[in-house]
Amino acid sequence: MIHVPENIFLKPNMLLSENINFGLVRFPTMYLVLAMGFVFWVFVMWYEARKDGFDDERFLDLVVVSTVVAVLFYYLFGRLYTYVSLYRPNNPLLSVNYEVTVSFVTLLGAFLPPFYFSGKRRWSLFRVFDIYSLAFGFFLVFISLGRYLITNSSNHLWVTVLTLAFYLGVLRFRGYRFVSGLIFSLFAFYLGIIVLVFFKSPGYLLFSGALFIIGLSNLYYRSKKYMNTRNLPKEFVELIKRQLVKKEKELQKEQANLIKEDPYLEKGRTDSNSEYMDEAILEDTRKSVTDAQLSIVQTALIEVKRALAAIKIGKYGICEVCGEPIDKARLKAYPQATTCLEHADGE
Structure with a gap:
């Protein structure tokens, strides 16, 4: 008699099998989903950090450390949960869902390295x-979508749709309408609401409450750190604002011109490069130069928009890192500055 593995066929309520078979090797489908989500998580972190003016190589170091710490937290909590389930079956820890609990602990571990x-x-x-919140929001889309495809649960489908909408909405206004730190609090509030709405077990109230406390604490700490309002002369601020608006228009025009100069977007271009090697090399070189220039322009444009947003909310001239006033001479020389000279490396 031929033995057929029980998971080789889909169950009636499943869109995907719980396990994937590669020859004699079988592993959970969620592992593949998590791997894909992780790749996109790293990409979003790198892309947003680069767009925000961070050193992408240094930021990738942070991503690696965060990944290691998150995996370590995941492993240690798994061992703890196994121990409790075997030797402490009445422990309150077992009253909450393991997936939600381990996700919260892993997320907490990933957010620790940025402090250092x-x-x-x-x-x-x-x-x-x-940046972390944006990346984890996108990662959550993969997790919830994977759970929906495996369990066919409408809750996971709703979480997928709402999280994607949240991610796209925040991304739309990030950098110049949202002050720094607000996205993190919104992400914490959003997760807390998701837990309350879709996971109604009393045990989840602990996580929901913790998320709301984290979000509120972040807003309080940020407002306390940046409660200073720079009393710059009105004429000076108006002058800076005009310069920034002019700079913004110039950068937008330069950005449009660079996009037009992209050799890969020229009219009549075929899918392949020129059949002549010299022309192909020249074309690739032009593409590399254009991309580098475009990246610089886009970063500068975000800085200008951030400075304009600071003027709008009365926080212009306050360092985003330490909360101290930025030297007036620096503002004159570099109107889009959002950090003092000491912390200029973070721009």
Whole structure:
């Protein structure tokens, strides 16, 4: 008699099998989903950090450390949960779902390294947390979508749709309408609401409450740190604002011109490069130069928009890292500055 593995066929309520078979090797489908989500998580972190003006290589170091710490937290909590389930079956820890609990603990572990790196490299912790929140929001889309495909649960489908909408909405206004740190708090509030709405077990109230406390604490700490309002002369601020608006228009025009100069977007271009090697090399060189220039322009444009947003909310001239006033001479020379000279490396 031929033995057929029980998971080789889909169950009636499943869109995907719980396990994937590669020859004699079988592993959970969620592992593949998590791997794909991790790749996109790293990409979003790198892309947003680069767009925000961070040193992408240094930021990738932070991503690696965060990944290691998160995996370590995941492993240690798994061991703890196994021990409790075997030797302490009445422990309150077992009253909550393991997936939600381990996700919260892993997320907590990933958010710890930025405290060290931000202090060492003089980055704005709030801006780093905003980037982390965007990346984890995208990662959550993969997790919830994977759970939906495996369990066919409408709750996971709703979480997928809402998280994607949240991610796209925040991404739309990030950098110049949201002050730094706000996205992190919004992400914490959003997760807390998701837990309350879709996971109604009393045990989840602990996590929901913790998320709301984290979000509120972040807002309180940020407002306390940046409660200073720079009393710059009105004429000076108006002059800076005009310069920034002019600079913004110039950068937008330059950005449009660089996009037009992209050799890969020229009219009549075929999918392949020129059949002549010299022309192909020249074309690739032009593409590399254009991409580098475009990246610089886009970063500068974000800085200008951030400075304009600071003027709008009355926080212009306050360093995003330390909360101290930025030297007026620096503002004159570099109107889009959002950090003092000491913390200029974080721009």
